[in-house]
Amino acid sequence: MTRYWLFKSEPKVFSIDDLARRPHKTAPWDGVRNYQVRNMLRDEIKVGDLVFFYHSNANPPGIVGLMKVVKAGYPEPNQDRPVWFQVDVEWQKKFSSMITLDEIKQNPLLQTMLVAKRGNRLSITPVSSEESKAILKMSA
DNA sequence: GCCAACGTTGGC
């Protein structure tokens, strides 16, 4: 069963277009420094899982496209004590228009999304299959 | 183990 996730990135730092320009449209998702998210990267996120790319700190913020996990959690290179993990993601598609945070908040099916809740700061969150269907429908 | 101070995230 395919699982869905939402990964946040500031487009000024790394955008969906940056991912599309990578060799093989693939990049390691690194730099996570939160233990809860680390554990998801290490234990839960699997090859074949689909990932919504969310632009945070953007104007407006929102979901801009879809990625796929092509390599499951492995330690970031050159780490010593606290070992941080990364996965590799591959660009799948960019939505013809972004689904803004505002639209997410206004869709009754997406009220449950963590990203719609104030104060949520996790850079990676699970997305239910119902939520993912609703998002994909909005993007069509 | 409590909790105040501090740092970071991210919407606005």
Place this chain on the structure above:
DNA sequence: GCCAACGTTGGC
């Protein structure tokens, strides 16, 4: 740039 929310740190 502001600031609310919340995770982390470190003194006790």
